[in-house]
Amino acid sequence: MTQLGWAFAVLGVGIGIGSTAQAVSPTELERLAVTGTHLRRVDYEGTPLQVITRTDIERLGIHSAEQLVSLLAVNGSGADNLSSNVGIQLGTSDRNNNGNSSANLRGLGAGSTLVLLNGRRIPAHGAKGNSVDLNWIPLGAVERVEILKDGASAIYGADAIGGVINFITREDYTGWEANAFANVTEAGGGGFHRGQLSGGVGVLERDGFNVMATLGVDRQQQLDGDQRDFVNGFQPARGLAPDTNGTPFATQVSAAGTAIPSPFLLPQTGNQAYNRANLLSFQQRCDSIAGMSQYQALLWRNPGAAFGCAYDYGGAAVLIQPVERTHVLTRGLFALTPVNRLVAEFVASRVEAIKQFEPYQITTSSAALANARYPVDGPYYQDLSAYVPGFNTNLPIAYRWRCADCGGRTIATTTDAWRGLFGVEGEVGETWTYRAGVSNARSSAESRLGPGYYYTAGLIEALGSGDLNLWLLPGESQDTLGLQRLAAASAEGARLFDGVSELVQLDGSASGEIMQLPSGPLALAFGFDLRRESYRFSDGSRTSEPIFQAPFDAEFPKVDRDISAVFAELSVPIVDDLEASLALRHDHYSDFGNTTNPRLALTWRPIDTLLLRSSYNTGFRAPSFFQLYSAQNNAPIPGNIADPVLCPNGNVPGADLSVCAIRPDARQGGNPDLQPEDTRQWTLGLVASPAPWVSFNVDVWSIRRYGLIVELTPQEVIANYTTFPENLVRGSDGRLDGPGGYIRSGFVNADGDRTRGADVGVEFNGEWGEGRWTAALDGSYIDSHRARIFATQPFTELVGRWNARTLHLRWKHLARLSYALDAWNATLSHQYASSYDDEVPPGTVPPGFEPEVDAYSNFGLSASYSGFKDMTITAGIRNLFDIDPPFTAHNLDFAAGAGWDPRVADPRGRAYTLSMSYRFR
Numbered sequence: 001m002t003q004l005g006w007a008f009a010v011l012g013v014g015i016g017i018g019s020t021a022q023a024v025s026p027t028e029l030e031r032l033a034v035t036g037t038h039l040r041r042v043d044y045e046g047t048p049l050q051v052i053t054r055t056d057i058e059r060l061g062i063h064s065a066e067q068l069v070s071l072l073a074v075n076g077s078g079a080d081n082l083s084s085n086v087g088i089q090l091g092t093s094d095r096n097n098n099g100n101s102s103a104n105l106r107g108l109g110a111g112s113t114l115v116l117l118n119g120r121r122i123p124a125h126g127a128k129g130n131s132v133d134l135n136w137i138p139l140g141a142v143e144r145v146e147i148l149k150d151g152a153s154a155i156y157g158a159d160a161i162g163g164v165i166n167f168i169t170r171e172d173y174t175g176w177e178a179n180a181f182a183n184v185t186e187a188g189g190g191g192f193h194r195g196q197l198s199g200g201v202g203v204l205e206r207d208g209f210n211v212m213a214t215l216g217v218d219r220q221q222q223l224d225g226d227q228r229d230f231v232n233g234f235q236p237a238r239g240l241a242p243d244t245n246g247t248p249f250a251t252q253v254s255a256a257g258t259a260i261p262s263p264f265l266l267p268q269t270g271n272q273a274y275n276r277a278n279l280l281s282f283q284q285r286c287d288s289i290a291g292m293s294q295y296q297a298l299l300w301r302n303p304g305a306a307f308g309c310a311y312d313y314g315g316a317a318v319l320i321q322p323v324e325r326t327h328v329l330t331r332g333l334f335a336l337t338p339v340n341r342l343v344a345e346f347v348a349s350r351v352e353a354i355k356q357f358e359p360y361q362i363t364t365s366s367a368a369l370a371n372a373r374y375p376v377d378g379p380y381y382q383d384l385s386a387y388v389p390g391f392n393t394n395l396p397i398a399y400r401w402r403c404a405d406c407g408g409r410t411i412a413t414t415t416d417a418w419r420g421l422f423g424v425e426g427e428v429g430e431t432w433t434y435r436a437g438v439s440n441a442r443s444s445a446e447s448r449l450g451p452g453y454y455y456t457a458g459l460i461e462a463l464g465s466g467d468l469n470l471w472l473l474p475g476e477s478q479d480t481l482g483l484q485r486l487a488a489a490s491a492e493g494a495r496l497f498d499g500v501s502e503l504v505q506l507d508g509s510a511s512g513e514i515m516q517l518p519s520g521p522l523a524l525a526f527g528f529d530l531r532r533e534s535y536r537f538s539d540g541s542r543t544s545e546p547i548f549q550a551p552f553d554a555e556f557p558k559v560d561r562d563i564s565a566v567f568a569e570l571s572v573p574i575v576d577d578l579e580a581s582l583a584l585r586h587d588h589y590s591d592f593g594n595t596t597n598p599r600l601a602l603t604w605r606p607i608d609t610l611l612l613r614s615s616y617n618t619g620f621r622a623p624s625f626f627q628l629y630s631a632q633n634n635a636p637i638p639g640n641i642a643d644p645v646l647c648p649n650g651n652v653p654g655a656d657l658s659v660c661a662i663r664p665d666a667r668q669g670g671n672p673d674l675q676p677e678d679t680r681q682w683t684l685g686l687v688a689s690p691a692p693w694v695s696f697n698v699d700v701w702s703i704r705r706y707g708l709i710v711e712l713t714p715q716e717v718i719a720n721y722t723t724f725p726e727n728l729v730r731g732s733d734g735r736l737d738g739p740g741g742y743i744r745s746g747f748v749n750a751d752g753d754r755t756r757g758a759d760v761g762v763e764f765n766g767e768w769g770e771g772r773w774t775a776a777l778d779g780s781y782i783d784s785h786r787a788r789i790f791a792t793q794p795f796t797e798l799v800g801r802w803n804a805r806t807l808h809l810r811w812k813h814l815a816r817l818s819y820a821l822d823a824w825n826a827t828l829s830h831q832y833a834s835s836y837d838d839e840v841p842p843g844t845v846p847p848g849f850e851p852e853v854d855a856y857s858n859f860g861l862s863a864s865y866s867g868f869k870d871m872t873i874t875a876g877i878r879n880l881f882d883i884d885p886p887f888t889a890h891n892l893d894f895a896a897g898a899g900w901d902p903r904v905a906d907p908r909g910r911a912y913t914l915s916m917s918y919r920f921r
Contacts, residue, residue: 076107099413190223246361276308301843314898340426378466410450432512458489771821779813
């Protein structure tokens with residue numbers, strides 16, 4: 001069934017969480033600061049705002065902020081959750097992201113989504129440095145979540161390009177409440193448990209104060225690859241097989257000075273040379289050892305490895321990493337006058353996450369690991385003379401070996417985050433309100449190596465000793481001496497990194513009515529925002545001896561910047577039922593300068609049941625500290641190049657080699673001259689309620705992003721020098737390779753991308769029997785997402801195509817059907833993500849290869865009962881029909897998942913949820 005077919009079918013049985021229309025009553029909106037405007041409003045339908053309530057979260061069995069955001073139709077399918085991020089940087093634009101989960105609205109990147117807590121900013125993750133960690137959010141204390149599906153730089157400043165997610169916690173709470181939540185999978189592994197205690201004293205209107213506090217502890221259990229049948233990286237008939245010869249039963253490789261000094265020929269295969277030799281492959285027994293298989297040389301277009309075995313390292317990976325969170329939230333309201341109050345808030349969390357990779361693949365063909373080759377006098381020396389012509393038993397063995405006895409490589413990350421806030425808010429006169437506050441927030445993260453990592457010198461010594469048997473057969477195990485040598489080299493406990501991100505903010509705003517016009521009140525909001533942001537990152541490699549394959553990142557001394565902003569917003573009733581909203585914000589950054597962003601929105605209600613809305617705004621994303629200030633270094637470029645100005649025709653025969661075959665330095669690293677990415681975006685939509693039992697909204701949107709920050713190689717700069725002429729820095733003699741000359745590569749403001757689509761929300765309601773039912777759907781359709789680095793290039797369409805970073809899926813929705821009867825409520829939900837073109841194998845495509853990844857679709861069911869005194873119980877089933885993630889021929893490298901994709905699907909399978917809430921009197 002097509003995505004539109006599913007959408008209309010589900011309308012009969014489902015509803016999207018937090019429908020945009022009628023999600024919050026006008027009475028509630030009178031006292032809420034609605035996300036996306038500084039003006040206090042009763043009617044917020046002029047902006048595409050989605051609201052998810054605490055009840056929605058409980059009935060859908062959502063257990064974390066990460067999971068909630070991943071279910072949003074408007075959120076991109078990127079490598080932003082704990083299962084899909086690879087734990088190390090994918091290019092130096094990303095910091096080490098262990099333990100970090102991010103939001104990614106519209107698929108524009110985590111740095112282009114603004115995440116707020118109670119309407120104010122929170123710091124970026126201490127290690128990641130450029131996006132908020134969703135694990136920081138105390139979901140159990142959240143009253144509702146507001147998602148603005150429009151640009152909001154004119155309101156909030158930087159990063160609000162893809163949209164804004166505002167987590168709003170409970171306030172003015174009295175009494176005591178205990179909550180327990182469990183989510184247990186049917187197949188085992190990946191369970192989740194949470195306990196929470198909340199309490200509050202004082203009624204603000206009666207006692208002049210209210211103080212509440214919440215303490216929550218939760219635990220996400222680990223899910224291993226071998227706990228799910230669909231995790232199978234060896235399906236060659238479908239185009240999937242591991243591309244590695246690093247196997248638990250070692251594969252010998254060719255290298256000068258070793259037993260196989262060069263690629264070898266076999267009489268029966270003619271002139272084909274081979275550089276891999278595994279005894280089990282020659283015997284056609286690669287699969288006799290768990291996880292191993294015959295290497296698929298045709299699939300990977302690598303005929304020289306035909307006599308190697310492969311190992312399903314994707315199946316050895318952890319699908320869901322264990323996480324433990326502790327959250328504390330305290331909030332106090334103190335009446336200064338009947339209409340003015342003092343606000344004090346403190347939020348803190350500790351998050352401990354453990355990432356585990358597959359065991360080491362150790363390759364000793366290079367000179368750097370020559371001393372780790374298996375020695376001639378070793379007790380386990382493997383003689384392949386019977387299979388490999390010219391095998392020299394007088395020389396050591398070079399090999400590729402998967403060190404299963406080393407164990408999975410483990411990194412434990414602890415993130416401590418907090419924010420303290422003092423503020424005042426209230427009313428002045430009959431129509432004016434104000435809010436001001438000062439806050440300090442900090443996120444610090446530290447990663448330490450766990451089991452599976454070893455000091456390089458000790459590991460080489462253990463391997464070169466010959467005491468480790470690299471060719472264990474089923475039933476065999478390492479002897480004590482070999483294991484002792486490994487244990488002596490363990491780097492467990494060594495510091496990998498630590499980073500700190502800090503935010504100090506002073507802000508204030510006021511809003512009210514200026515005058516009464518014939519068509520309504522002229523309303524104004526204005527305010528200021530002063531911030532200091534800082535970041536530092538410390539690399540553990542500087543404090544320890546070298547650790548083999550540890551993913552260290554560059555040292556980063558503390559840097560900071562000051563931001564000052566002023567803003568204003570005006571609501572102008574032009575004529576009856578036609579209103580214009582104008583907003584303007586000016587930001588000054590101490591590192592790159594000024595940016596001014598306007599917003600113009602129009603709303604028109606031609607009839608009571610129809611509202612038309614539109615907006616145009618500009619936005620920006622500030623360059624990250626890492627992109628601005630990472631260490632610069634000069635190094636000769638690899639290989640000769642032609643000066644594109646002095647040698648415009650290139651190094652052709654007869655060219656002047658003094659300018660056509662040069663090797664200048666390249667300067668890489670941060671670029672303090674970077675400017676912010678900026679956008680031009682618009683929305684056009686409607687909200688309609690043609691009958692009391694139906695309402696719907698449709699918004700068409702477009703975002704154009706310019707000056708996209710990318711990291712260029714020197715070769716890319718040369719090939720596109722007309723785009724970046726200033727990046728060719730000539731020396732005192734006018735040459736790129738002269739004194740002071742170099743090519744400026746690294747981070748630059750390049751071209752950009754264009755994306756457009758539509759958001760759809762539909763809601764029905766009615767009565768059936770003695771109860772009431774509600775059904776609705778919230779979906780997002782991407783018509784196009786095109787990107788390019790250079791203005792001279794054509795745009796590349798990314799919608800519906802496999803990509804290593806973000807999958808731009810054509811259609812996503814979340815829907816539900818609810819029925820309420822007295823104290824009972826039942827909910828059926830449906831999650832859908834459309835199909836996309838699969839990654840194509842690089843070699844011979846097998847007949848069974850399917851070029852398209854199937855759509856992902858699953859249902860959930862829950863029921864709640866509040867008929868007991870002071871108690872509410874909710875039980876549910878997630879993934880009702882136990883649907884496996886759709887198959888993809890992707891093989892783990894550069895994106896997580898072998899045979900499945902965690903950016904789209906949940907690997908847990910059918911799971912049972914139980915939530916209990918008890919209120920003490």
